[in-house]
Amino acid sequence: MREISSESITKAIAELAVKANCVLPDGVYGWFKSLSETEPSPVGRDVLGQLLKNADIAKNETMPICQDTGLAVVFAELGQDVRITGGNFEEAIHEGVRRGYVNGYLRKSVVAEPLFERKNTRDNTPAVIHIRVVPGNGLRLRLAPKGAGSENKGVLKMLVPADGIEGVKKVVLDAVIAAGPNSCPPMIVGVGIGGNMEIACLCAKRACARDVDSKNPDPRYAELEDELLGLVNKTGIGPAGLGGRTTALKVNVEWYPTHIACLPVAVNINCHAARHAEVAL
Amino acid sequence: MSAQKHITAPFDDATARSLRAGDSVLISGTIIAARDAAHKQLVETLQRGEKLPIDLHGVVVYYVGPAPAKPGQPIGSAGPTTSGRMDAYTPTLIEQGLKGMIGKGYRKPEVVQAMKKHGVPYLAAVGGAGALIARSIKKYTVLAYEELGPEALAAMEVENFPAIVVMDAEGNDYYSQGQALYRKN
Numbered sequence: 001m002r003e004i005s006s007e008s009i010t011k012a013i014a015e016l017a018v019k020a021n022c023v024l025p026d027g028v029y030g031w032f033k034s035l036s037e038t039e040p041s042p043v044g045r046d047v048l049g050q051l052l053k054n055a056d057i058a059k060n061e062t063m064p065i066c067q068d069t070g071l072a073v074v075f076a077e078l079g080q081d082v083r084i085t086g087g088n089f090e091e092a093i094h095e096g097v098r099r100g101y102v103n104g105y106l107r108k109s110v111v112a113e114p115l116f117e118r119k120n121t122r123d124n125t126p127a128v129i130h131i132r133v134v135p136g137n138g139l140r141l142r143l144a145p146k147g148a149g150s151e152n153k154g155v156l157k158m159l160v161p162a163d164g165i166e167g168v169k170k171v172v173l174d175a176v177i178a179a180g181p182n183s184c185p186p187m188i189v190g191v192g193i194g195g196n197m198e199i200a201c202l203c204a205k206r207a208c209a210r211d212v213d214s215k216n217p218d219p220r221y222a223e224l225e226d227e228l229l230g231l232v233n234k235t236g237i238g239p240a241g242l243g244g245r246t247t248a249l250k251v252n253v254e255w256y257p258t259h260i261a262c263l264p265v266a267v268n269i270n271c272h273a274a275r276h277a278e279v280a281l
Numbered sequence: 282m283s284a285q286k287h288i289t290a291p292f293d294d295a296t297a298r299s300l301r302a303g304d305s306v307l308i309s310g311t312i313i314a315a316r317d318a319a320h321k322q323l324v325e326t327l328q329r330g331e332k333l334p335i336d337l338h339g340v341v342v343y344y345v346g347p348a349p350a351k352p353g354q355p356i357g358s359a360g361p362t363t364s365g366r367m368d369a370y371t372p373t374l375i376e377q378g379l380k381g382m383i384g385k386g387y388r389k390p391e392v393v394q395a396m397k398k399h400g401v402p403y404l405a406a407v408g409g410a411g412a413l414i415a416r417s418i419k420k421y422t423v424l425a426y427e428e429l430g431p432e433a434l435a436a437m438e439v440e441n442f443p444a445i446v447v448m449d450a451e452g453n454d455y456y457s458q459g460q461a462l463y464r465k466n
Binding site for chain 2 (some may be wrong): 040041043050051053054058061064068106107108109118120122149152184235236237238240241243245272273
């Protein structure tokens with residue numbers, strides 16, 4: 001049994017919150033750079049150039065890439081041979097978010113209750129936490145801040161098996177077209193296929209938070225990712241929705257076994273600020 | 282891209298009507314920051330028959346909820362938020378004299394109708410370029426609803442704030458024009 005202190009988890013989460021919000025992953029920066037040379041629309045190239053400058057300022061001055069520093073979504077892979085000492089695991093994560101957002105000058109964008117009062121919690125807690133228990137004695141924490149401009153354009157459709165691949169493509173394209181400039185393209189499109197309602201959504205979220213240069217390990221799904229990207233980039237939406245061929249940087253697909261009568265499809269869109277940071281304790 | 286036009290905010294009627302969809306502009310002067318919760322409060326104030334905390338004539342509103350400023354800086358990252366969430370309130374504010382809007386994303390037909398009727402343009406700033414945009418904001422002063430935190434109503438002094446006219450006062454829509462150029466069927 002390996003012991004990990006709740007304080008070390010809190011510290012790690014606070015650091016991840018600042019890093020994820022202020023430092024654009026290298027892969028995304030590289031995409032902006034190459035696309036700012038190949039995008040045929042002059043307005044689109046100008047937008048991509050502004051995003052590169054923005055990423056430089058954010059990194060050099062430790063400023064948020066985007067003022068919407070989002071809900072803090074934390075994916076935790078907890079080894080089954082780990083014992084957390086000194087406090088509650090989930091509370092340690094919330095405390096890390098609190099520290100990171102308050103001390104790191106990140107925006108507090110969480111209301112305590114969604115319908116009646118909508119009062120800001122003033123420390124960006126609670127975080128959204130997804131825990132998976134895995135073999136081993138490690139703890140992997142991945143923090144992916146998620147802004148509302150893109151989150152609000154998420155879609156879940158409970159297709160039936162007869163809808164097939166064409167049905168899936170239509171759900172993805174319709175979601176991207178409806179999102180348009182609202183979701184700050186060029187976007188990352190996360191697609192979850194299969195499972196049930198909640199698993200499809202979780203697959204889409206995980207797909208969004210994947211590294212931008214990753215591919216689905218199943219070649220059929222990797223091919224579907226490429227095909228969907230091609231379709232999305234024919235919509236003409238372009239950078240900032242002002243027209244162009246770069247509507248998405250990537251379409252990532254994740255899937256799960258499903259019921260004989262089901263074909264759920266979830267689409268979670270991430271803006272171009274494809275922010276995430278990870279640490280292994 | 283067309284050459285950038287320098288314009289001053291608040292807008293007078295001539296400035297508002299001179300902007301054309303697709304124009305790239307640099308705005309200097311004073312703009313007003315307001316988003317969801319401030320819009321709701323403004324419209325509720327009017328519904329109660331009370332006076333607004335600011336005069337909206339000529340006002341250019343920027344849909345933004347900035348990140349907190351670090352010590353010594355006027356403001357943190359401050360890019361545009363999605364304008365469509367303000368659509369329910371916008372026609373009422375346009376009738377009160379609102380003369381320009383800066384945000385990102387599509388607007389509802391009833392907003393476009395009010396824009397055309399009152400000669401109001403809608404501009405987009407680049408979403409997710411909050412650190413870059415913050416450089417053109419020189420001063421941030423909360424005017425009302427301080428308790429709303431990042432959603433407070435505030436005045437922003439800006440110098441060469443970059444934006445693109447996406448819908449002009451005649452209803453021309455640059456989102457649809459620009460996208461049509463690159464759409465492949």
